[in-house]
Amino acid sequence: MKKRKSETYRGVRVAKTHVGRGVFATRTFPQDAIIGEITGELIEDPDYESDYCLWLGDDWHLEPEAPFRFLNHHCEANCDFDCFEEEDDEGNIVEKVYVFATRRISKGEELSLDYGWPADAAIPCQCGADSCRGWIVCESELPLLRAH
Template sequence: MSIEEGAVRVEHLTWTHDVEVRDCSLGKGVFALREIEMGEIIGIVRGQIVDDENESPDYCIEMDEIYSLNPLPPFRFLNHCCSPNAEFIGDEPDQADRFPEVYVVAIKGIQDNEEICVDYAWPVEDAIRCECGSPECRGWIVANEEVHKVVPGD
């Protein structure tokens, strides 16, 4: 996925000052420290590239079939929501040996002090129960197109 010109405003890029990690009902979460407009880049996800998918913790962001990004705070603590207000977008690397930068981009207007959430969109084999509390909650943390494949266990 690439960032479409005009869809995001890079000049507003500040990547740690506009958010804060706080305790919340799910443990920790990322909260906006100001009003954020739809389409704004909230920050760049920094972290470690890991290549062993069996060792990748749940919160890793898939870069391709092999590599994942193990994010550092603050975006390590982004929680899932079935109706998210942000999403991860990777840029188009200008060099073949570089991984895409991963941005957190607002897909809705976000209020000051509102929690910032993304849709983890996990594959069905990784699905766990979702407690996001959204009226549109799918009941599972799973990709929208795979939710019909979830077979509830015990």
């Protein structure tokens, strides 16, 4: 039987934005609320790159599935993600990644992450935040980018 995905989609929907698709809240989330699990393929490769992959630390990347695949970058992001080790039904330790609200999020707001990319992966940012760095790049890598 095909696994139902409704769980993953509770509270969010994917819709068009000015930079492709994005993820929007369909209800209010209080600060620190878990919005959902980011499922996808775990890849152990320090050099792995894709448009959507999330760096989990060390050599690990996650290639996320919908809906959280479509979380856009924002320099004042309202979400972040964290990894947790959990036990599955068979007692194996599995890595789970959850996206959570870093501040209160209103119904209808677009959810966003700060991608924090290294300088060599940076692309121009169109997030429109007052504090926009101009590039999708990790704040600490910004001086490197300016030196180019």
